[in-house]
Amino acid sequence: MVTTVFDPAQSPQKRRARRYPTSARRSPPPHPAVGAAAATAAVAGLVAVVVLAVATETTRELRLPGGVATFVGSLTGLVGMYLALVMVVLAARVPAFERILGQDGMLRWHRRLAPWPIGLIVLHALVVTLGYAQAARTGVLHEIGTLVDSYPDMLGATAGLLLLVMIAVASFGPVRRRLRRETWWVMHLYIYLALALSFAHVIALGPAFVGHPLTRVVWSVLWALTAGAVLVNRFLVPVVRSARYRLRVVEVLPEGPGVVSVVLSGRNLDRLAVSGGQFFAWRFLTRGLWWQAHPYSISALPRPPYVRLTVKQIGDHTAAVARLQPGTRVAFEGPYGAVTSHALRSPTVALVAGGIGITALRSLLEDLPKSTDPVVVMRAASEEELVLHEEVAELVRHRKGTLHTVVGSRSRSRMTPAALGRLVPDIARRDVFVCGPPGLVEDAVAAARRLGVPPSCIHYEIYSW
Ligand SMILES: Cc1cc2nc3c(=O)[nH]c(=O)nc-3n(C[C@H](O)[C@H](O)[C@H](O)COP(=O)(O)OP(=O)(O)OC[C@H]3O[C@@H](n4cnc5c(N)ncnc54)[C@H](O)[C@@H]3O)c2cc1C
Structure with missing residues (x-):
């Protein structure tokens, strides 16, 4: 079993966590x-x-x-x-x-x-x-x-x-x-x-x-x-990388209602440069799925030989991911995404996640400097849908930050300027990272702007196309 590899509650003194440290290679900074x-x-x-x-x-x-x-x-x-x-x-x-x-x-x-x-x-x-x-x-x-x-x-x-x-x-x-x-x-x-x-x-x-x-x-x-x-970026590099890292599904674990984590393992993963908050376009090489690549964020920093993604079922592909069998080979394109620690402009941060948007922010949180005093806001329709909540709570505790959960229907718990301002009173001095479905991201970004966060300090990823 590899399940506990990504659990931050595993103290560094415990043998298992020492055996699988987080990968040290990060994507190069933007220029x-x-x-x-x-x-x-x-x-x-x-x-x-x-x-x-x-x-x-x-x-x-x-x-x-x-x-x-x-x-x-x-x-x-x-x-x-x-x-x-x-x-x-x-x-x-x-x-x-x-x-x-x-x-x-x-x-x-x-x-x-x-x-x-x-x-x-x-x-x-x-x-x-x-x-x-x-x-x-x-x-x-x-x-x-x-x-x-x-x-x-x-x-x-x-x-x-x-x-x-x-x-x-x-x-x-x-x-x-x-x-x-x-x-x-x-x-x-x-x-x-x-x-x-x-x-x-x-x-x-x-x-x-x-x-x-x-x-x-x-x-x-x-x-x-x-x-x-x-040809090079969309075809050659993905083929070469997929052949080089040889990823396979190791296990698929339930995380909450309709949400699973997929743990993959591969060779040489310590050489794969990826930052917390990034995503890959994943192609599961099984009948019916091999021809389509879908974007899913890494939901934890890789711990070579393991890497993890966490997927919420909303359609055909996400439902098929939950049924993946151990041993399934996986090709990928990426890493992509600019919602990483390279985007930091301020000494402190606020992270706002809507539903499954927590995946990118969970891995980003792990990657942020300990001094960033993170305030994390997790929003979901119900308590059970606050996926990865315990892992996030542990990472926040370790960084002496604050975790807020907002539970309820979207219409009753919108990210208005008043709501966000109550949760993060000093938001104007922070970098704000937002991730999730379009409505939540649009609301939170607009609220952050209204609360005085400069546009260069607002970073977001919308889980849509
Ligand atoms: C950068 C990024 C990172 C993401 N990370 C995660 C993650 O970590 N976990 C997770 O559960 N989901 C994530 N998503 C969303 C995920 O890609 C879609 O939910 C999934 O592709 C839906 O496929 P489907 O066939 O199950 O659903 P469909 O029935 O095909 O689509 C349902 C909805 O999902 C969206 N969607 C469908 N296909 C894509 C696609 N290829 N790219 C983008 N959006 C799509 C559309 O808005 C569509 O309305 C991410 C999306 C993006 C853009």
Whole structure:
């Protein structure tokens, strides 16, 4: 049995705890300068793309029939493709960026930007067709046929455009909320296909590339590097790491109503750099589960050869996790997440967990310096749902902190500024870490802001997509 390995009540003097000390390797700290440099490079790239599109246009071409429409079409197409490249970089899970923004931050930027490349690319298709039709003095529908039939690589580009439109519709809030996350994820993969299909026609027909070998090379290298970043970070590194650490399920233990902890063991886990508060995308290699990876936080610092996650059943995957058999092999992607001790700005902290959000905060608490005088707030619908409560209480006691539990329905025990202020009166001087379902996180973050916590001292992870 390995159950007690993660129990902080095991005093360091006890033999078992000494045999399995917490892993000493932590994820490297974020370097905000890298983020600032990348953001500057992205803006400089955008300016360069606009300048390139304008510089390769002549006044004579603009005066020709359809000239203005064709120019606007080239400009929107080029800028749209450039922004699509930025989107792919954001989705490539480049570790240096992920450490700064976390998955939440990357997703927020990804969603904020997404309508632009898709909108510009659709506008490009419409306006270029119009421009070509004006130049050929023909109808738009006839021109669509001519473009697809006789221009190089236009069939692929048209298929790519249709895929992009399909993904845009699927990503639209009300539609996305009706889709299963897995369906939405598979559809999202088609973005890579759509962009690959569109690439050739940009090079073959774009005025910025035809007769300009240097811009062709720069553009191709940029896309090759981006595709490489996706392949390396989303595929190669996870495969190599999973093979290296060879994780397997050791035991699945009940923790509360509908909640289980899964203890995994693996080789060389002392070399895996992971910080408290981080999560992995886990892929359980068993029938029915191998094809989907779901994010679950580590609910304790790894104690090589063991690592633990704690999962609340809310759907198919979480229910299947509770039925995992010992010996099941596990692949993973990560670690991800910026809710770690690297985010600390103040000497003291407040941790606010909603329900199963305690998993990340439990491992973070273990990782925080002892001097941080933690005030921990655990919220749940009932006493039984305060999972890992005893472990958290022990960790808080050891750090001479304070633990509050808030039990009751969400509507009756909301994290309003008044409620949070009562629980943590000196919150404005603390770093605030919040984790859990969207409603709780939104309430607690808004309350912390109202109570005077600077935005740079509020760190959160939402357990949703
Ligand atoms: C960073 C992060 C860390 C998390 N850590 C934990 C944890 O430690 N313990 C835990 O029990 N849960 C955790 N979750 C939530 C967990 O990933 C989802 O509950 C789980 O994926 C639901 O899958 P399902 O098939 O059982 O449910 P579904 O029926 O598919 O989904 C139920 C709800 O879960 C959310 N969800 C589904 N799939 C995903 C996904 N792949 N990514 C994000 N949200 C999803 C959606 O909001 C959906 O409405 C975490 C989520 C995130 C984003």
